[in-house]
Amino acid sequence: MYRFSLLTLLLAFSQLSTLLAFAAAAPNVVVILADDQGWGDLSIHGNRNLSTPNIDTLARDGALFDHFFVCRVCAPTRAEFLTGRYYPRTGVRGVSTGQERLNVDEITIAQTFKKAGYRTGAFGKWHNGSQGPYHPNSRGFDEYYGFTSGHWGNYFNPMLEHNGKIVRGKGYITDDLTDKAMAFIEENKDDRFFCYVPYNTPHSPMQVPDRFYEKVAKRTIDMHNRNPKLEDMPHLRAALAMCENIDWNVGRILKKLDDLQVADNTIVIYFSDNGPNGWRWNGGMKGRKGSIDEGGVRVPFLIRWPARIKPGLRVEQVAGAIDLLPTLAEFADIPLISKKPLDGRSLHPLLIHNAKDWKDRYLFHFAGGRARKGKKTGSSVSVRNQRYRLDASGNLYDMVADPGQDRNVAADHSLVAKTMNSAARQFLTELKGSIGPDERPFPVGFTKSTPLPARDGKEHGGIERSGRAPNCSFFRHWTSKDDKITWDVEVTETGDYEAVVYYACPKADLGSTFELSFNDAILKGEVTKANDPPLLGAENDRTLNRGSESYVKDFRPMTIGTVHLQKGRGELALRAKDIPGSQVMEVRLLFLNKK
Numbered sequence: 001m002y003r004f005s006l007l008t009l010l011l012a013f014s015q016l017s018t019l020l021a022f023a024a025a026a027p028n029v030v031v032i033l034a035d036d037q038g039w040g041d042l043s044i045h046g047n048r049n050l051s052t053p054n055i056d057t058l059a060r061d062g063a064l065f066d067h068f069f070v071c072r073v074c075a076p077t078r079a080e081f082l083t084g085r086y087y088p089r090t091g092v093r094g095v096s097t098g099q100e101r102l103n104v105d106e107i108t109i110a111q112t113f114k115k116a117g118y119r120t121g122a123f124g125k126w127h128n129g130s131q132g133p134y135h136p137n138s139r140g141f142d143e144y145y146g147f148t149s150g151h152w153g154n155y156f157n158p159m160l161e162h163n164g165k166i167v168r169g170k171g172y173i174t175d176d177l178t179d180k181a182m183a184f185i186e187e188n189k190d191d192r193f194f195c196y197v198p199y200n201t202p203h204s205p206m207q208v209p210d211r212f213y214e215k216v217a218k219r220t221i222d223m224h225n226r227n228p229k230l231e232d233m234p235h236l237r238a239a240l241a242m243c244e245n246i247d248w249n250v251g252r253i254l255k256k257l258d259d260l261q262v263a264d265n266t267i268v269i270y271f272s273d274n275g276p277n278g279w280r281w282n283g284g285m286k287g288r289k290g291s292i293d294e295g296g297v298r299v300p301f302l303i304r305w306p307a308r309i310k311p312g313l314r315v316e317q318v319a320g321a322i323d324l325l326p327t328l329a330e331f332a333d334i335p336l337i338s339k340k341p342l343d344g345r346s347l348h349p350l351l352i353h354n355a356k357d358w359k360d361r362y363l364f365h366f367a368g369g370r371a372r373k374g375k376k377t378g379s380s381v382s383v384r385n386q387r388y389r390l391d392a393s394g395n396l397y398d399m400v401a402d403p404g405q406d407r408n409v410a411a412d413h414s415l416v417a418k419t420m421n422s423a424a425r426q427f428l429t430e431l432k433g434s435i436g437p438d439e440r441p442f443p444v445g446f447t448k449s450t451p452l453p454a455r456d457g458k459e460h461g462g463i464e465r466s467g468r469a470p471n472c473s474f475f476r477h478w479t480s481k482d483d484k485i486t487w488d489v490e491v492t493e494t495g496d497y498e499a500v501v502y503y504a505c506p507k508a509d510l511g512s513t514f515e516l517s518f519n520d521a522i523l524k525g526e527v528t529k530a531n532d533p534p535l536l537g538a539e540n541d542r543t544l545n546r547g548s549e550s551y552v553k554d555f556r557p558m559t560i561g562t563v564h565l566q567k568g569r570g571e572l573a574l575r576a577k578d579i580p581g582s583q584v585m586e587v588r589l590l591f592l593n594k595k
Contacts (some may be wrong), residue, residue, distance in 0.1 A: 038276030062304030110140030467550025
């Protein structure tokens with residue numbers, strides 16, 4: 001027979017009461033991240049070329065930040081949101097070939113919320129690593145659906161993944177991602193959930209359903225870029241249509257929250273990962289995606305929490321993606337578990353108390369060039385505070401009087417220029433050990449199944465990529481026994497691994513034999529079944545593809561066999577032994593699955 005003292009019962013009741021109070025007060029969180037949507041791509045900011053009524057309601061019912069800043073390209077912004085730290089500190093150096101990976105010792109916002117008892121899910125473009133421990137399921141997300149690279153070649157019924165397994169998407173990708181996010185929200189409506197929805201639009205390829213494009217195709221465009229001659233009208237119209245599709249999907253999420261009666265205690269955030277991916281109206285700002293001038297890094301930011309944030313609030317103070325982790329942790333009253341210092345600061349005082357004594361600050365925007373093995377990289381910094389921007393060339397602009405960065409006032413404000421230049425140099429000094437070439441191998445065996453996409457491999461001899469951008473590419477023109485495909489990998493656990501390659505090969509070229517090797521281990525294979533699908537994607541494009549995008553195919557899995565791999569680092573290679581036809585095969589992806 002168990003005996004409980006009165007003190008024990010009181011302590012248990014106190015703990016239960018605390019948990020119930022947390023469950024009652026702690027907010028849900030939905031973070032929606034657009035891809036390549038500029039500050040000017042919302043009607044709430046005055047753009048008459050498009051209509052975004054659902055996103056605009058977040059400002060009406062919550063708060064709008066006038067000066068919110070991110071990075072110049074995709075993966076760095078995602079890293080800063082996930083960690084609260086400037087991206088060069090996190091291991092991220094670029095947007096592809098492994099440079100987009102977060103270091104394994106970084107603690108993410110998902111890990112923070114998961115430890116506090118939240119259910120966590122991500123639905124969309126991850127872009128911070130494809131293999132465990134970099135994969136979203138290894139970074140705090142219970143549920144993941146989407147793709148892990150930087151861009152995708154086809155937005156209709158595409159190949160995606162669900163918790164590491166290849167699946168087929170249903171319909172237009174943004175609609176599909178939204179469906180999965182809403183299902184997650186509904187499944188967890190009685191718990192506390194953290195739902196991250198990183199869309200991949202309006203990033204190219206410029207593909208959007210007819211019903212959205214047709215509304216924009218003949219629309220009068222009466223607001224233009226500061227240099228209208230740079231505008232590509234088909235690209236511009238497609239981007240506007242894609243933004244309106246995003247708005248429709250945001251409306252679906254907001255309606256789902258209403259229908260489930262959880263909207264009042266759900267924080268909804270909407271922002272973008274960099275400036276616009278084309279020359280279009282952007283408030284007269286200088287620069288676009290890829291630039292660390294104002295137009296490349298200033299983006300929309302709206303936040304709604306009916307239970308706490310006053311509707312219609314407009315925040316003028318500068319803020320950025322680095323601030324979201326500390327802000328949301330404070331809102332949810334959960335501890336920060338990262339042992340590393342954060343660069344961001346909580347925006348809670350601005351949103352709840354409308355703090356008048358908010359201290360001015362510097363926000364740093366870094367351009368590190370392309371970090372390639374064996375090549376030096378050039379680095380530059382732009383610095384922003386509440387009034388001024390120091391650009392990468394050391395020019396100073398008064399952003400209040402001159403938001404278009406047209407007049408250098410460094411000579412008129414020499415002390416300000418000197419101070420900001422000193423801050424930029426100090427920032428670069430701090431990053432010195434973090435911005436060199438990326439020497440990290442791709443881990444194999446950390447999780448049961450390890451994907452090694454063509455993006456992360458290297459072509460040798462006559463083999464070429466299917467597009468200039470590696471992210472969605474596949475290897476083709478494998479025609480010689482002197483050719484090879486390699487990955488720099490580190491096997492983390494000795495054992496037997498099943499090797500599966502996703503390939504394409506016409507019937508006329510069947511019969512090639514090849515081998516997969518790693519250090520002393522060799523596995524032999526043969527291409528015996530035809531898979532000759534057409535290229536997909538071009539039929540959905542609204543603009544001319546100038547080679548920057550790789551179209552895709554319906555690659556099929558072929559099990560090569562099982563190979564015993566010893567723990568350690570080395571070159572994983574595919575080489576041909578015999579080629580009776582014109583080629584061996586085309587290669588999109590290799591899986592190594594622990595037996």
